[in-house]
Amino acid sequence: MGHLDHAAFGWLTPVLSYVMACIGAALGLRCTVRALGATGRSRRNWLITAASAIGTGIWTMHFVAMLGFAVSGTDIRYDVPLTVLSLLVAMVVVCAGVFAVGYGRDRTRALLIGGLTTGVGVASMHYLGMAAVRLHGDVSYDPTRVAVSVLIAVVAATAALWAALNIKSPIAVTVASLVMGAAVSSMHYTGMFAVRVHVTPSGAVLPGATAMQFIFPLAVGLGSYLFLTSAFVALSPTTGEREASASAQQPVESGAVHGPARTV
Template identity: 80%
Template structure:
């Protein structure tokens, strides 16, 4: 927790961190899904995804604007990256090897705990020395950034749900066009 200064966020850099996360997870899944040798593909996918997730975290931290200096403990940063790589490797392994709903749910809970561990270890690596200033900070507040994002995501989910709910069932989509165009009660010649 940082007190004594306002905090703003560099929106383009925050969006870059999101893009990095999406791209590296895709690359990791691709490496595992299309790799010919399972073990090397899993290690490459876990390494790529883990480093990418850690990059997303630290890019997000770099997007913070405040009156002061942010420093990192390199040992704790390294530990957070190791946790991210281990968690990503475990998640990719689970995606390849678990089939039962209970195993998938357990793997998801373990992955959630691992991601939280990476985040909190990364945050434990941070120290902030506040320099009081009356100068306005550039960037968006958390609410200025998160509110439009939440509204956009909510709108997307609503519209997608409406589209799915209003779509005809598969059997209607597969019926011949002529059968769908006949008036009710009439018989085909």
């Protein structure tokens, strides 16, 4: 058995990965709130932005945490196509879950379908990402911990979508995203503690790219996308603000200029 280190850089990767998950969640919840207040193409665009934010946040969280993953007695490489596929799975499945909630007629059913879809998607993204790991030896999993990690993912996704439907105030969105970030992180580390590696020492060259060659630049790029989108969403006016500014620009009718007589 190889000794597994989940935090080779100390607290840096767990903390940074948690922050990425929280930013993705906060942005996703904010966009979903905006989507529910919009209609037509605007609603669809907000939902796509929400899905890409949550998907990106979850994926970045996973692979930033993976930067700290090391196994004694072997190097680790990552299969590039599988790693990219795991990102696409995260995006597409979260998109399906968010759209189920955004366009669902029956709130409860939409929430359960959306939560289940998104949760299973998050878990499949995680295990696809793990399948992309290349090392000298065999990787196996503890089935109970795998099942628990999938359950955490489904519960976390359902809770996050519920929050998106029911929470409007910025403070509540912040709290919800901190909770969702914690849930996504705990799902990741539960999944990681399910891993068993039987190392077979070898001098052969491993296929794939190192974490620093491939995952680090990709995580930086996606992290930048999250920050830029956050800035855009924060600065774009809400539906209420847009209506208020539109009504303020309309010509005021002559009778209403003076307003009601003020009583002292």
